[in-house]
Amino acid sequence: MFDAQPAASHFIDGKYVESDGAEIVVTYAYTGEVIARLHEATPDLVDLAVASAARAQKEWAARAPVDRGRVLTRAAMLIRERNDALARLETLDTGKPIQETICADWPSGADSLEFFGGLAPTVTGEMIPLGGDFAYTIREALGVCAGIGAWNYPSQIACWKAAPALAMGNAMVFKPSEMTPLGALKLAEILIEAGAPAGLFNVVQGRGAVGAQLASHPGIAKVSLTGSVPTGAKVYQTAAAGMKHVTMELGGKSPLIVFEDANLEDAVGAAMLANFYSSGQICSNGTRVFVQKSLKTRFLARLKERTEAIIMGDPLDEATQFGPLISAEQHAKVKAYIERAQAEGGTLVTGGGSSEALFVQPTIFADVTDTMTLAREEVFGPVMAVLDFDTEDEVIARANDTQFGLAAGVFTADLTRGHRVIGRLEAGTCWINAYNLTPVQMPFGAVKSSGLGRENSRAAIEHYSQVKSVYVGMGSVESPY
Numbered sequence: 177m178f179d180a181q182p183a184a185s186h187f188i189d190g191k192y193v194e195s196d197g198a199e200i201v202v203t204y205a206y207t208g209e210v211i212a213r214l215h216e217a218t219p220d221l222v223d224l225a226v227a228s229a230a231r232a233q234k235e236w237a238a239r240a241p242v243d244r245g246r247v248l249t250r251a252a253m254l255i256r257e258r259n260d261a262l263a264r265l266e267t268l269d270t271g272k273p274i275q276e277t278i279c280a281d282w283p284s285g286a287d288s289l290e291f292f293g294g295l296a297p298t299v300t301g302e303m304i305p306l307g308g309d310f311a312y313t314i315r316e317a318l319g320v321c322a323g324i325g326a327w328n329y330p331s332q333i334a335c336w337k338a339a340p341a342l343a344m345g346n347a348m349v350f351k352p353s354e355m356t357p358l359g360a361l362k363l364a365e366i367l368i369e370a371g372a373p374a375g376l377f378n379v380v381q382g383r384g385a386v387g388a389q390l391a392s393h394p395g396i397a398k399v400s401l402t403g404s405v406p407t408g409a410k411v412y413q414t415a416a417a418g419m420k421h422v423t424m425e426l427g428g429k430s431p432l433i434v435f436e437d438a439n440l441e442d443a444v445g446a447a448m449l450a451n452f453y454s455s456g457q458i459c460s461n462g463t464r465v466f467v468q469k470s471l472k473t474r475f476l477a478r479l480k481e482r483t484e485a486i487i488m489g490d491p492l493d494e495a496t497q498f499g500p501l502i503s504a505e506q507h508a509k510v511k512a513y514i515e516r517a518q519a520e521g522g523t524l525v526t527g528g529g530s531s532e533a534l535f536v537q538p539t540i541f542a543d544v545t546d547t548m549t550l551a552r553e554e555v556f557g558p559v560m561a562v563l564d565f566d567t568e569d570e571v572i573a574r575a576n577d578t579q580f581g582l583a584a585g586v587f588t589a590d591l592t593r594g595h596r597v598i599g600r601l602e603a604g605t606c607w608i609n610a611y612n613l614t615p616v617q618m619p620f621g622a623v624k625s626s627g628l629g630r631e632n633s634r635a636a637i638e639h640y641s642q643v644k645s646v647y648v649g650m651g652s653v654e655s656p657y
C-alpha cells in the first residue's frame with residue numbers, strides 16, 4: 177500500500193546511483209509492510225562518493241560565504257514548503273506519529289539550515305597586533321566530513337550535521353542508519369535544487385561496515401557520529417588512527433530531578449515528554465526521574481493518570497500520540513528491560529504490555545534504586561524509572577553516578593536552587609523547568625561517555641572548521657646569521 181521506493185539507493189555527484197551490495201529492506205514499523213528495497217554501497221562506491229565530495233568541496237569552499245549561506249537558506253525554504261510530504265515519509269521510515277514528524281523532525285532540520293546559512297557570512301578571524309608586525313587568523317574548512325546517523329531522528333540528524341559542515345565550506349558524505357535510509361536522500365535532492373554543487377552532499381547506504389569504511393577513509397577529514405556509546409568508542413578509535421576530527425553524539429541515562437516545590441503539572445508533563453516522545457527513542461531523554469519523597473504520591477498519581485490517557489495507534493492518524501518502536505530487535509530489547517526491572521524489584525505503576533505490532537506501552541516503574549539495571553543502562557524505549565530522594569546533595573551525587581553525561585533537568589520553583597543544582601550536574605545539555613527543547617541557537621552535546629563536540633549554535637562552527645594563523649612581517653627580517 178505504501179511506496180517509498182527512491183529512484184536508487186545512493187545519491188552521489190548530484191544523482192541517484194544504484195549498487196549491487198547486500199539488500200536493505202525498509203519496512204513501515206506500524207504494519208511491517210516493505211516500503212522500499214535498497215542496496216548497500218560497495219567499497220568502490222564509497223570511494224567514488226568521497227572523491228566526488230572532494231571535488232565539490234574545492235569549488236564550494238572558494239565561494240563567498242554569503243553565497244554558501246544562500247544555498248542553505250533556500251534548502252530550508254524548500255523543506256518548509258514540502259514539510260507535509262517529508263513528514264509522511266519520515267513517519268513511514270521511522271514509525272513515529274505524524275503528529276511529531278510534522279512539527280519536530282524536518283522543521284528542526286530546516287531551522288538548522290536556516291541558522292547556519294545566516295551564520296556563514298558572519299564567521300571571521302582575528303587580527304592580532306604585534307607592534308608593527310601583526311598576525312591574523314582564518315577559519316578554514318576541514319575538507320570532506322563523514323556523517324553517520326542513528327535511526328531515531330534520521331532527517332534531523334542529517335540536517336544538523338550537514339548544515340554547519342556545509343556552511344563552513346566542507347562537503348559531506350552521509351551514511352544513514354540502515355533502518356531509516358530515506359530522509360537523507362531527500363535532503364541530498366533538495367540541496368541540489370537549492371544550488372549546491374553536485375557531490376557536495378552525497379548519501380551512501382549501508383550497515384556498520386560502510387560507516388567504518390568512512391571513518392577510516394584517507395579522504396575523510398572529520399567523522400560526526402550520532403549513535404550508541406559502544407559504536408562511538410569504535411568510530412573514535414578508527415578516526416584517531418587517521419588523526420581525524422570527531423563529533424560524537426552518543427547515548428545517555430539522563431537525570432530529571434523534581435523538587436517538592438515544582439509545579440506538579442509541568443513536572444509530570446516534562447517527565448512524560450522526556451520518556452514517551454518518539455516512543456522513548458531519544459538520546460537526551462530524562463529516563464531517571466528523581467522525585468523528592470514528599471511529592472512522590474501526588475506525582476505518581478498524576479503521572480499514571482496522564483500516561484494512561486496517551487493515544488497509541490496508527491502513526492499516520494493525526495490524533496495518534498504514540499507509535500511503535502523502530503524494529504523487532506528494539507522491541508525485544510525494551511521488553512527484556514521491562515522484565516528485568518520487574519525481576520529486580522521495581523514497582524510497575526502502569527504499562528509494561530507490548531504487542532506484536534512493535535508497540536510497547538508507555539511504562540513507568542517506581543521505587544527504582546540506583547543499582548537496578550533500569551537505572552544504569554540506556555533502554556531507548558518508553559520505560560520511565562522513578563527514583564525517590566530526600567536532599568539536594570544526595571540527589572546530585574546520585575544523578576552524577578553514571579558513565580553518561582548527555583543531559584539533565586531540574587524542576588523547582590526556587591530559582592537559585594535551579595541554577596545551583598544545574599551547576600553541579602555532569603551533563604552537556606541542561607534544562608531548568610523544561611525538558612528536551614533543543615533550539616538551534618543553543619549548543620547541544622555531551623560530557624563523559626556520552627560524547628564530545630557540540631552540534632547547533634555558533635559552537636558547531638568550531639567543530640567543522642580549523643584555524644590557520646598567518647604572521648605578517650612588516651619590517652626587515654632580523655636574522656642572527
Ligand code: NDP
Nearest residue numbers: 325326327353354383384387388403404407425426427459
Ligand atoms: P548505533 O550505534 O547502533 O548506530 C549508529 C550508526 O553507526 C548507524 O548508522 C550504524 O550503522 C553505524 N555504525 C555501526 N557500527 C559502526 C562502525 N563500526 N563504524 C562506523 N559506523 C558504524 O546506534 P543506533 O542507530 O542504534 O541509535 C541509537 C543510539 O543512538 C542510542 O544509543 C542513542 O542514545 C544514540 N543517539 C544519540 C543522539 C545524540 O545526539 N546524542 C541522538 C540520537 C541517538 P547501522 O545501524 O546501519 O548498522
